[in-house]
Amino acid sequence: xxxxxxxxxxxxxxxxxxxxxxxxxxxxxxxxxxxxxxxxxxxxxxxxxxxxxxxxxxxxxxxxxxxxxxxxxxxxxxxxxxxxxxxxxxxxxxxxxxxxxxxxxxxxxxxxxxxxxxxxxxxxxxxxxxxxxxxxxxxxxxxxxxxxxxxxxxxxxxxxxxxxxxxxxxxxxxxxxxxxxxxxxxxxxxxxxxxxxxxxxxxxxxxxxxxxxxxxxxxxxxxxxxxxxxxxxxxxxxxxxxxxxxxxxxxxxxxxxxxxxxxxxxxxxxxxxxxxxxxxxxxxxxxxxxxxxxxxxxxxxxxxxxxxxxxxxxxxxxxxxxxxxxxxxxxxxxxxxxxxxxxxx
Numbered sequence: 052x053x054x055x056x057x058x059x060x061x062x063x064x065x066x067x068x069x070x071x072x073x074x075x076x077x078x079x080x081x082x083x084x085x086x087x088x089x090x091x092x093x094x095x096x097x098x099x100x101x102x103x104x105x106x107x108x109x110x111x112x113x114x115x116x117x118x119x120x121x122x123x124x125x126x127x128x129x130x131x132x133x134x135x136x137x138x139x140x141x142x143x144x145x146x147x148x149x150x151x152x153x154x155x156x157x158x159x160x161x162x163x164x165x166x167x168x169x170x171x172x173x174x175x176x177x178x179x180x181x182x183x184x185x186x187x188x189x190x191x192x193x194x195x196x197x198x199x200x201x202x203x204x205x206x207x208x209x210x211x212x213x214x215x216x217x218x219x220x221x222x223x224x225x226x227x228x229x230x231x232x233x234x235x236x237x238x239x240x241x242x243x244x245x246x247x248x249x250x251x252x253x254x255x256x257x258x259x260x261x262x263x264x265x266x267x268x269x270x271x272x273x274x275x276x277x278x279x280x281x282x283x284x285x286x287x288x289x290x291x292x293x294x295x296x297x298x299x300x301x302x303x304x305x306x307x308x309x310x311x312x313x314x315x316x317x318x319x320x321x322x323x324x325x326x327x328x329x330x331x332x333x334x335x336x337x338x339x340x341x342x343x344x345x346x347x348x349x350x351x352x353x354x355x356x357x358x359x360x361x362x363x364x365x366x367x368x369x370x371x372x373x374x375x376x377x378x379x380x381x382x383x384x385x386x387x388x389x390x391x392x393x394x395x396x
Contacts, residue, residue: 054167054189055229055254057139058283061107070108070141070256070285073098073130074115088122095130103135110256110285112143131164139167141256145193147172147179157182170234170256173218174204177225184230194219194246197236197259215242219249228252237270237284244273251276260286 062068075091084090099109111130116123134140142164146156153175160166161183168189171180183190195205195215205215222231232254235243243255255274274282 053187053229054139057137057167058108058254061138064137065105065107067105067107068280068282068284069106070110070283071098071102071106072143072258072285073109073111075119075126076115077118088119088126091116091119092126092129095126096133099130099133103138106138108139108141108283109134110141110143127164140165141168141170141191142166143170145170145172146183147175149175150178150181153179154182157188161186161188168232173222177221180222180226180231184226187230189230189232190226191232191234191254191256192218192222194233195235195239195242197238201236201239216245216249219246223250223253232256234258235274240269240273243270247274247276247281252281254281254283256283256285258285260284 073095075095077086077091080086080090080094084093111127113127116127116130119126131140142160144156144160146153146160146169148156157169160169168191169183171183171190171192173180173192180190180192182188195201205213207214209217219233222233233246233250233256235246235255235257237243237257237259243257246255257270257274259270271282271284276282
C-alpha cells in the first residue's frame with residue numbers, strides 16, 4: 052500500500068488531518084517515568100496510546116532518538132512497533148546527500164525501519180531526492196520550513212524569485228505526485244498560498260502548529276488544494292492544548308466537511324477531557340499503559356505440540372545475570388524483528 056493510500060484511509064477512519072510528532076525530548080518526559088532511554092520509550096508508548104484514535108499519521112524525528120546513543124535505534128524500533136499498523140509513519144530524518152549515500156539512507160529508512168514516508172533536504176540536488184521517490188516510496192521535500200531562520204537560505208533571490216519556489220517547481224517537474232510532497236511551515240501562510248499555486252496536486256506536511264506558534268487557520272485556508280484537502284497538520288503532542296485542539300476542530304470542519312461534525316466534536320471533547328483529567332485513576336492508567344501494548348498471547352498449544360517444539364527448537368542463549376529489564380526488552384525486540392524478516396524473505 053502506498054503512503055498516500057494509507058494516509059487517506061487513516062484520515063477517513065479517524066476524521067483527522069493531524070500528524071503527531073514523536074520526539075522524546077528529555078525535558079518533556081515526566082520525572083515519574085524515570086530517565087534515559089527506558090523513560091523515553093515509556094513516554095512515547097503513552098503518547099501513541101493517548102492519540103492513536105485521533106491522528107492519521109505519526110512523525111518520529113530521528114535526532115531526538117540519536118541523543119540516546121547506542122540505545123537510539125532500539126528505542127525507535129520499539130516505538131514503531133507500538134504504532135497501529137493502519138497509521139502511516141513519517142520518519143523525520145531530513146536526509147540529503149550524494150546519490151550512493153542517499154540510496155543507503157533511503158534503504159535504511161524504508162527497508163530496516165519500514166517508513167511510509169521520509170523528509171528529505173533538497174540542497175544537494177535532485178539526485179539526492181531520487182532514492183526516496185522510487186519503488187512506492189514517498190519523499191516530503193523541505194520547501195518552506197517553520198523555523199524563524201528559514202529565510203536565511205530559502206528566501207535567497209534567484210531570477211527575481213525566492214529559492215524555495217524554484218526548488219518546488221523543479222521537484223514537481225521531476226517527481227510524480229504519488230511519490231513527492233513538500234514540507235511547508237504553518238508559520239508562513241502567505242508562502243503556503245503561493246506554493247499551492249506552484250504545486251496544486253501535492254501533499255503539504257505543515258509543521259509549526261502549537262508550540263512553534265503557527266496560525267493554523269490561516270495556513271490551512273492558504274494551503275488547501277482544489278478538492279479542499281492536500282494538507283497534513285503536524286504538531287508535538289505536548290505543544291498542543293485545548294485552544295489548539297479547538298482550532299484543529301475548526302480546520303477539520305473546513306477540510307472534512309460539516310457532515311462529519313458530530314464525530315469530530317465528540318472526539319475533540321474526549322481529547323480535551325483527557326487533557327484536563329487529573330484524577331488518580333487516569334494517572335494510573337497513563338503510567339501503566341505498557342500492559343496494553345504487550346503482544347497478544349498465542350493460543351495454548353497441546354502437550355504433543357509443546358514436546359515437538361522443544362525437540363526441534365535451538366538451544367536458548369544463556370541468560371546474562373547483568374541484563375536489565377530494558378536490555379532484555381530490546382534484545383527480544385531485535386529477535387522478533389529478525390524472525391519477522393526471515394518469515395518474509
